[in-house]
Amino acid sequence: MTESALPAAHDPPPPRSQWLDVWDQFKTHRGALWGMGFFVTVLIAVLLGPYLWTIDAQFIDIRARNQGPSFAHPFGTDQLGRDTLARVLAGGRVSLAVGIAAMLLALGLGTLIGLVAGYFKRLDGPLMRLTDLFLALPLLPLLLVVIMLFRDSLRSAFGPETGIFFLIVFIIGITSWMQTARIVRGDVLTLKEREFVLASQSIGTPARRMITRHVLPNVLSPIMVSATLGIANAIITESALSFLGLGFPSDFPTWGRLLFDSTDYLQQYPERVLWPGLAISLTVLSVNYIGDGLRDALDPRIRGR
Amino acid sequence: MKFKTLALAAMLSVAFTPGTLAERGSSGHVNIIYWQAPSTLNPYLSGGTKELEAASLVLEPLARYDETGSMVPWLAESVPTVENGGVSEDLTSITWKLKPNLKWSDGSDVTSTDVVFTWTYCTHPDGGCAQNEKYNDVKNVEALDDLTVKVIFGVPKPFPYGPFVGAQAPILQAKQFAECMGEKAPECTEANFGPVGTGPFMVKEFRPNDVISFEANQNYRDAAKPAFATATLKGGGDAAAAGRSVLETGEFDYAWNLQLAPDVIKAMEAKGKGKVVAAFGTLVERIIINFTDPDPALGAERATAKHPHPILTDVNVRKALSMAIDRNLLVEIGYGTTGRPTCNVLPAPAIYRSSANDACLTQDIEGAKKLLEDAGWKPGGDGVRVKDGKRLTLLYQTSTNAVRQDFQALIKQWWKEIGVETELRNIDASVFFGSDPGSPDTFQKFFADVEMYANNFDGTDPEAYMSNWSCKQAPRPETQWQGNNMARYCSQEYDGLVAEMASTGDINERARLAKAMNDKLMQDYVILPLVDRGRVSAHSNTLGGVVLNTWDSELWNAADWYREK
Numbered sequence: 001m002t003e004s005a006l007p008a009a010h011d012p013p014p015p016r017s018q019w020l021d022v023w024d025q026f027k028t029h030r031g032a033l034w035g036m037g038f039f040v041t042v043l044i045a046v047l048l049g050p051y052l053w054t055i056d057a058q059f060i061d062i063r064a065r066n067q068g069p070s071f072a073h074p075f076g077t078d079q080l081g082r083d084t085l086a087r088v089l090a091g092g093r094v095s096l097a098v099g100i101a102a103m104l105l106a107l108g109l110g111t112l113i114g115l116v117a118g119y120f121k122r123l124d125g126p127l128m129r130l131t132d133l134f135l136a137l138p139l140l141p142l143l144l145v146v147i148m149l150f151r152d153s154l155r156s157a158f159g160p161e162t163g164i165f166f167l168i169v170f171i172i173g174i175t176s177w178m179q180t181a182r183i184v185r186g187d188v189l190t191l192k193e194r195e196f197v198l199a200s201q202s203i204g205t206p207a208r209r210m211i212t213r214h215v216l217p218n219v220l221s222p223i224m225v226s227a228t229l230g231i232a233n234a235i236i237t238e239s240a241l242s243f244l245g246l247g248f249p250s251d252f253p254t255w256g257r258l259l260f261d262s263t264d265y266l267q268q269y270p271e272r273v274l275w276p277g278l279a280i281s282l283t284v285l286s287v288n289y290i291g292d293g294l295r296d297a298l299d300p301r302i303r304g305r
Numbered sequence: 306m307k308f309k310t311l312a313l314a315a316m317l318s319v320a321f322t323p324g325t326l327a328e329r330g331s332s333g334h335v336n337i338i339y340w341q342a343p344s345t346l347n348p349y350l351s352g353g354t355k356e357l358e359a360a361s362l363v364l365e366p367l368a369r370y371d372e373t374g375s376m377v378p379w380l381a382e383s384v385p386t387v388e389n390g391g392v393s394e395d396l397t398s399i400t401w402k403l404k405p406n407l408k409w410s411d412g413s414d415v416t417s418t419d420v421v422f423t424w425t426y427c428t429h430p431d432g433g434c435a436q437n438e439k440y441n442d443v444k445n446v447e448a449l450d451d452l453t454v455k456v457i458f459g460v461p462k463p464f465p466y467g468p469f470v471g472a473q474a475p476i477l478q479a480k481q482f483a484e485c486m487g488e489k490a491p492e493c494t495e496a497n498f499g500p501v502g503t504g505p506f507m508v509k510e511f512r513p514n515d516v517i518s519f520e521a522n523q524n525y526r527d528a529a530k531p532a533f534a535t536a537t538l539k540g541g542g543d544a545a546a547a548g549r550s551v552l553e554t555g556e557f558d559y560a561w562n563l564q565l566a567p568d569v570i571k572a573m574e575a576k577g578k579g580k581v582v583a584a585f586g587t588l589v590e591r592i593i594i595n596f597t598d599p600d601p602a603l604g605a606e607r608a609t610a611k612h613p614h615p616i617l618t619d620v621n622v623r624k625a626l627s628m629a630i631d632r633n634l635l636v637e638i639g640y641g642t643t644g645r646p647t648c649n650v651l652p653a654p655a656i657y658r659s660s661a662n663d664a665c666l667t668q669d670i671e672g673a674k675k676l677l678e679d680a681g682w683k684p685g686g687d688g689v690r691v692k693d694g695k696r697l698t699l700l701y702q703t704s705t706n707a708v709r710q711d712f713q714a715l716i717k718q719w720w721k722e723i724g725v726e727t728e729l730r731n732i733d734a735s736v737f738f739g740s741d742p743g744s745p746d747t748f749q750k751f752f753a754d755v756e757m758y759a760n761n762f763d764g765t766d767p768e769a770y771m772s773n774w775s776c777k778q779a780p781r782p783e784t785q786w787q788g789n790n791m792a793r794y795c796s797q798e799y800d801g802l803v804a805e806m807a808s809t810g811d812i813n814e815r816a817r818l819a820k821a822m823n824d825k826l827m828q829d830y831v832i833l834p835l836v837d838r839g840r841v842s843a844h845s846n847t848l849g850g851v852v853l854n855t856w857d858s859e860l861w862n863a864a865d866w867y868r869e870k
Contacts, residue, residue, distance in 0.1 A: 060718045062634060079566065080638070080711055148745065152601040152752070160728045249729040250710040251717060264545045264569055264707045 025297040032293020035286035042283055046092035055083040057090035057253050066269065075275050079265065084258075088275050091253040095280070098169055098238045098254075103230035105173030107180060111223055114184025115211055119192065128185070131178045139175050143241065146171055164248050168241065172234045180226040187219040221298035228291030232284040239280055255280050330521050330534030332868035335848065337860070338557040340547040341734045342514040342540025344741065347497040348473060349427050350490060352435045352749065352789065353738040357472045358561065359538055361858035362519060363410075363502035364475035367401050367420070368466065370856035372584070374654065374765040376466065380404060380415065380476060380503060384466075396461035396810055401469065403452040408524035409478050410507040417448035420469060422479035424456075431487030433785030435740065438769045438778065439467045439474040442807055463810030464766045472858035476503070491742075491785075505531035505864035514735050515540060525864065532850075532867035541735060544706060545569065551843045552579045558848040561859055563841045564708050567641025570841070579845040583643050586840055586855025587653050587770075588761040590644075592716075592833040594623055597793045599700070599752045608752055609781050610793055615695050617754060621680035622697065622725075623830030626755075628676070629719040631668035636836050638715065639708040647837035651823040654765050656812075659820040662827040665834075673723045682724070690724035698726040702746075702753040704734040709757060712835070742785045749780040751791050759838055765856060768815070771822045772803045774831065794831045 026032055050057075065081035067073055075084035117127035147167060154163030191197060197214055205213075239256030241247040248254055258276035265272055343359040345351055367381040376384050382402045385391020392399045407415035424446040427434040434440075444459040446468070456468050468474060478501045485493035498511040503526070506519035519536040539557070544564050551560040552573040563570055563581070574581050598612035606612060616622055632646035648662040682690035682697060690697045701717065703709045710731055717727040730753065732746045738758070745752055762770035772778065778790035799822065806818040826832055842859060844851045849869040854861050 058714070058718075060715060062638075062715070065638075080714055082714075152745075156601060160730075250705075250731045251714045251729050261707065261710070264566065267572055268568060 022297045026293050029289075029293035029296055031289040032297075035289030035293070038282060038286040039290060042092065042279070042286075043096065046089055046096060049089035050086070050093070053086055053089060055086040057082065057086040058251055059083075068269075068271070076269070076271060078261065078272065084272065084275055087253040087258055088255070088279055091255045091258050091276065092279060092283075094165075094248070094253070095235050095238055095255040096283070098165065098172070099231045099235040101169045102172035102176070102234035102237075103227055105169060106177040106230050106234075107223065107227050108177075109173065110177035110180025110226070111184055111216075111219075113177065114181040115188055115215065115219075117181065118185040118188025119207065119211060119215065124185070127181075131181050134175065135178045137175055139171070139237065140240070142175065143168075143171050147247070160249055161252055168238060168247055169234075172237050176230060176233055176237075180223065180230070183222045183226060184219050187222055188215055191215055191218055221295065224298060225291045225295045228287050228294065232287045235280065235284060235287075328529055329523075329525070329531065332532040332866075333534060335533040335536045335559070335866060335868075336557040337536065337538045337559045337561070338542070338547045338550055339538060339540045339561045340542045340544050341562075341738060343517065343538070344513050344735065344739050345497045346500050346508060346511060346517070347477075347490075348475060349434050349436055349477070350497060351740045352787065353740055354562075355540065355738065356740075358858045358860050359517060359540075360475065360500070361472045361504065361860050362506045362536070362538070362863055363500055363504045363508060364477065365502065365504050366471055366475045367403075367469040369471050369858075369861060370765065370854070371861075372852050372854045372856070374856045376470070378404075380407060392465055396458075396463055396465065398455055398457045399462070399465040400449070400453060400455045403454070404526065405452060407503060407526060409501050409503060410522040410524055411478075411501050412524055413478075413480065414451075415476070415503055416451045417454045419476050419479045420454045421446045421448050422482065423474075423477045424468060426477060426482055426486060426490075427474075429487040429490075432490045433742070433787035434490075435787050436473045437787070438772055438789065439471075441467060441769065441772060443468055460808050461810065462807070463815065464768050466766065467769050472861070478502075506536055509535075514739075527864065530864040532865075536863075548573050548843055551845055552576055552581070555579070555845055558845045559851065560843045563843055564706055564838075565841075566639065566708060566711075567643065574843075577846075579843050581841060581843050582851065582853045583839040583841045584853045584855045585645075585653065585837065586761055587651070587767075588759050588838045588840060588855065589647060589650055589652055589834050590712075590757065590759040590836040590838055591650060592626075592755050592757045592835065593751070593791045594626075594831060594833070595751050595754050595756070595792060596795075596831075599754065601752070605782065608750060608793070610779065610795065614754070616697060617699075619680065620830060621676050622682070623833075625673040625676045625723055626720060626725065627665055627830055627833045628669045628673035629723045629725075630665075630716060630833065630835065631719065632666060632835055634668075635712055635715065638711055640836055640838060643839040643841050644836040647834045648827065649823050650826055650832050650834050651767055651771065651819060652834075652837040656816045657767055657819045657823070659823045659827075661820070661824050665827075668719070670719065670722050677723060684724050688721075688724055689726045696726065697724060698728070699754040700728050700730060701755050701757070702730040702732060702737075703757040704737040704748075705731045706734065712757065740787070742787075747786065748791060749786045749788065751780070751793075756791065757835075761855070767819045768806055771806070771819055774822075774826060775800045775803045792831045794826075794829070796825070796829070799825050 061081040064077050065079055067077045069076050073083050077083055113127055117124045150167060154167055158166060200214060242254045242256030242260060255276045259273055262272040339355050341355040343356045345356055346360045348357045348360045365379050367379060368376050368384050369379050371377050378384050380403055382404050385399050385401060403415060409415055424440060427436060428440050442458045442460050442462060443456060445457045447455050449455055481496050481501050485496055499508040505522055505525050507522045509518040509520050511517050517538040521531050521534050547560040548563045548565055548570060550557040553576045555578040570581060594617050596614055596618060597608045597610055598614050599608045601607060603612055636644045636646050646666055648665040649659050651657050677690055682692045685691040701713060703713060713729045717729060720727050736744055736746050737748055740747055740749060748756055748758055773789035774794050776795035778788045779793040780786045780788035802818055802822045806815060809815055809818060840855045842853060847869045848866060850866040852862055
C-alpha cells in the first residue's frame with residue numbers, strides 16, 4: 001500500500017514505471033487518499049504517541065475518576081481515573097498489531113494455497129475441499145475452545161499478553177485466508193490459459209519460475225485488496241473478542257476492551273464509548289477506502305481511463 | 306343477563322384482588338432474568354447460586370428461611386424442636402412430619418421414601434454431591450411411616466437443621482432419580498434438566514445455559530397458587546443488561562443480583578419502570594488464596610494438596626496482600642450504599658460477628674512493604690520482590706463483571722506498590738461458577754493463585770458454612786472437583802473447631818466457636834474478605850409479592866408473586 005508510492009517518486013517522466021501509473025490512478029480516488037492519510041496518522045499516533053503522551057495507560061489515579069475532557073486528560077478519564085487518551089493510544093497499538101499480523105498470516109496462507117491449487121491441477125480438488133472445510137468453521141466458538149486448550153501453555157511460554165497475542169493472531173489468520181485463496185485460485189486458472197503463459201511453457205520454464213515470474217505479479221491486485229480488507233476484518237474480530245470479555249487480560253487496553261468497559265456508562269458518560277468506537281470504525285473505514293482505491297489503481301483496464 | 310352480570314362481577318373481583326383471591330394462572334406470564342445462566346436444575350450437582358435459585362422454583366425443602374432469617378415449615382407440617390418433641394433430648398435425632406396430601410407435579414404422592422432417597426442420593430460414596438456438607442454427621446435417615454422421617458446423627462447435633470432445610474437441600478423424587486446414583490448422577494440429563502418437584506412451577510423446557518420455561522404445577526398444594534400460569538427464566542448476558550431490561554425497558558419482571566456500579570443502578574431506577582430492592586445478609590466478596598500449586602506443568606496433580614504453593618504458603622505474603630487493600634475505597638467504587646467494608650468472612654448474624662480483625666479496615670502499604678522486607682522478600686530489578694529465586698507474581702482470576710474488573714485493576718495497582726506482580730484473568734460467569742468438571746476455568750478447580758467471588762450461606766446457622774474450610778472439603782480429582790474449600794486450606798486446629806461446634810448445643814458457646822473459626826481463617830489469611838454486600842435485585846412495578854430474602858433462594862416465595870394491575 002504505502003510502499004507502492006515510494007519507489008521512483010521523483011523520477012523524471014520518460015521511463016514511466018508501473019508503480020508511478022498506479023500512484024497516479026490512486027491519487028484520483030479522493031476517498032482512498034483520505035483513508036491513507038488517516039491510516040498513516042493513526043499508525044504514527046499509536047507508534048509514537050505513547051512516547052509523547054507519557055501517562056501509563058494502566059495507572060489508576062482514583063481521585064481523578066470520571067472526569068470530562070481537560071488539559072490534563074484531553075479525552076477524560078474512566079471510572080478508575082485511568083487516562084482515556086493513553087488507553088486509546090495503547091489500545092490502538094494492540095488492535096493494529098493484531099490486525100496487521102493476522103492479515104499477513106492470512107494473506108501468506110491464502111496466496112500460497114490459491115496459487116498451488118490454481119496452478120497444479122491435481123492439488124486443486126483436495127485444497128479447495130480444505131478451503132470449504134475452513135469456511136465452515138465458526139470463528140468465535142473455535143477461538144473459545146482454542147483459548148481454553150492452549151492458554152496455559154502459551155502463557156507459560158510467552159507470558160500472558162504475548163501468548164494471547166500469538167493465539168489470537170494465529171486463529172484469526174488461519175480462519176480468514178479462504179477468501180484470498182479462492183480469489184487467487186480463480187485468477188490463476190484464467191491466467192494459465194493465456195498466451196504468454198503458453199509461450200513460456202513452450203520454452204520449458206519450470207513451474208517455480210512460472211509462478212514467481214508470470215503468475216504472481218499478475219494476481220497482485222486481488223491480493224493487495226484482500227490484504228486491506230483482512231486488516232479491517234482482523235481488527236473487528238479482535239474487538240469483538242475483547243468486547244465479549246475474552247482474549248487479553250481485562251486491564252490490558254485494546255480498542256474492543258475499552259468499548260466493552262464503557263458500555264455500562266453509555267448513559268452517564270457517552271463520550272467514553274465515543275473514542276474507541278470512533279477509532280475502530282474510522283480505521284476500518286479508512287482501510288476499506290484504501291482497498292477500494294488500490295483495486296482501481298492496480299487494474300490496468302481501469303487505470304489510465 | 307343475570308349470568309352475565311354475575312360472571313362480570315366474578316371477573317372484576319378477580320381482577321381487583323390479585324394475590325389473595327386470584328385463581329391459579331390468572332396473572333399470565335412472568336419473565337425472570339438471571340444474568341448467569343443455570344447449567345442444570347439439580348442443585349446437588351452444582352455449587353452455583355444460579356442453579357440453586359432456578360431449581361427452587363421446582364424443588365422444595367422440608368423447611369426454609371424467611372426474609373428475617375427465621376425458619377418456616379415448607380413441606381413439613383412444623384419445624385421440629387426439643388420443646389415440641391421433634392428433636393430428641395440428646396440432640397442426636399430429629400423427626401420431620403410431612404404435610405398430608407402432598408403431590409409431585411406428575412401427580413404421585415410425596416412420601417418419606419423420597420426424603421430418605423434424597424439423603425442416599427447426596428451421600429453416595431461415588432458421587433460428587435455439591436451439597437455434601439448439609440448432610441454432615443448424618444448416620445441414617447429412616448422412614449417411620451409414609452409421612453414421617455427420622456434423621457439420626459452420629460453425634461449430638463445442636464443445630465439439626467442441616468439436612469433437607471433451605472434451597473441447598475431440597476427433596477428429590479425417588480422414582481425419577483433412582484437410576485442416577487453415584488457416578489451416574491451427571492449422566493442423567495433428563496432428570497437433571499427437568500426434575501419433578503413439589504414447587505409452584507414445573508419445567509416445560511430446559512436449555513442449559515440459556516432459557517428455562519416453566520408452567521404452573523397443577524398439583525401444587527395451594528389451589529390458588531401460583532398466580533402465574535407460565536414463567537420464563539432467561540439466563541445469560543450481564544448485570545447491566547439485566548438491570549436495564551427490568552428498570553428501563555420493562556421487558557422482564559425480575560432481575561437477580563444486580564452487581565453494578567452505584568451510579569449506574571441509580572440512573573436506571575430513575576427511569577421509573579421498576580424498583581431496586583436491597584437487603585444485607587451474609588454475602589461477602591472475598592479473595593481466596595490458593596494453598597496449592599496451580600502450575601500447568603504438574604498435569605493432573607496441579608492444584609492438589611500434593612504440591613504446596615511456592616509463594617502463598619508464606620503467611621507474611623498473604624498478610625501483606627491483605628494489608629495493601631483499601632476496603633473502604635472498594636466499597637465506594639463498587640457498591641455505594643449497598644456494601645460495607647468487612648474484615649470477616651462471617652459478617653452476620655450479629656452474635657457471630659467477630660471484632661478481632663477490624664485492623665484490616667485501614668490500608669497499610671508501608672506496613673505491608675516492611676513485612677515483606679523483613680520476611681526476606683527483596684525487590685528485584687523490575688520492582689517485583691524475589692526470595693530464593695521465587696518471584697512474587699500472581700494470577701488473579703474472577704468472573705466477568707464490570708465491578709469485579711474494576712476491583713481487579715485497583716487491587717493489582719496496590720499489590721504492585723508493595724512489589725507484587727499480578728496478572729488478571731476474567732472468565733465468563735456461567736463457566737466460572739458452572740461447576741463443570743470438564744472445564745479448567747471453574748472456581749472449584751482454581752487453576753490460579755488467587756480468585757475473587759462472593760459467597761454466602763442460607764439460613765442463620767453458620768455451622769455448615771464454617772465447615773467449608775475443613776480439609777476434607779477441598780475440591781480434588783477424587784471428588785470430581787466438588788467441594789467448598791477452594792483454598793485447599795488444611796489445619797488440624799481448624800478441623801478440631803469444626804468438630805467441636807458439631808457437638809456443642811449452647812448458643813453462646815456456638816457463637817464463640819464460630820468467631821474462633823472466623824478469626825482463625827482471617828488471621829491465617831486464607832480468605833481476604835473485601836466487601837459485605839447487600840443483595841440487590843430489581844422487580845418491575847407491576848410485579849407484586851416480591852419479598853427479597855437473603856437467607857434463602859430469592860425465588861423462595863414465587864408462589865405468592867402476582868401481577869399488579
